[in-house]
Amino acid sequence: MRLMDVVTAYLYGTLDTEIYMKISEGFNMPDAYKVSRENCSIKLRKSLYGLKKFGRIWYNRLSEYLLKEGYKKDPICSCFFIKRIGSKFVIIIVYVDDINIIRTPEELQNAMNCLKKEFVMKDLGKTKFCIGLQFEHLMHEIFIHQSTYTEKVLKRFYMKKIHPLSTPMVVRSLDVRKDPFGPRENDEQLLGPKVPYLSAIGVLIYLANNTRHDITFVVNLLARFSSFPTRRH
Secondary structure (H helix, E strand, C coil), X not given: CEEEEECCHHHXXXXXXXXXXXXXXXXXXXXXXXXXXXXXXXXXXXXXXXCCHHHHHHHHHHHHHHHHCCCEECCCCCCEEEEEECCEEEEEEEECCEEEEECCHHHHHHHHHHHHHHCCEEEEEECCEECCEEEEECCCCEEEECXXXXXXXXXXXXXXXXXXXXXXXXXCCCCHHHCCCXXXXXXXXXXXXXXXXXXXXXXXXXXXXXXXXXXXXXXXXXXXXXXXXXXXX
């Protein structure tokens, strides 16, 4: 599993609409166009960094090239490309300008050469981090975990020094009136906007979906109260 970085990725895209911009300070106007900067603008011919749509333009440029080289795009996950070579295959996973390549050493080098033929690339070595996941390359396997992500989550919500529990959930009661996950009581005070309840649920769902399936049930249970969370939750 190899990580590649595309140098100045956004500059490879070709604009699909007309975009004009103000003339930046320091740009020397040709003598034939000696006019006031306030009354003049320039038309972009290539994409730049700064506009939201330029990310999509870069993706379309990369996707077009990979499809031309025989890769097929996954119909569900559009950042996932695969190319079959007999009984073998090469997988390319795209995250903005970072490209992960998965395959045996021979096919891996061929895929890297294919990308370098079209784009200026940096070889960042074996993939160690990617969208919150950590990869440890062992002798015959890859160990995937989210230790760093978990540490950042605890620090973000000021829980760095909490005491861990084997089961992060209180025992539920068969008596609905005593159930901590029961409906909100009329006199219960809601958590204010300063309490990042929704943010906490979001980062925990990402953790549960990837590597911590043991917390899936309790996180989904707490997510039911996202609209009206109380201190009890």
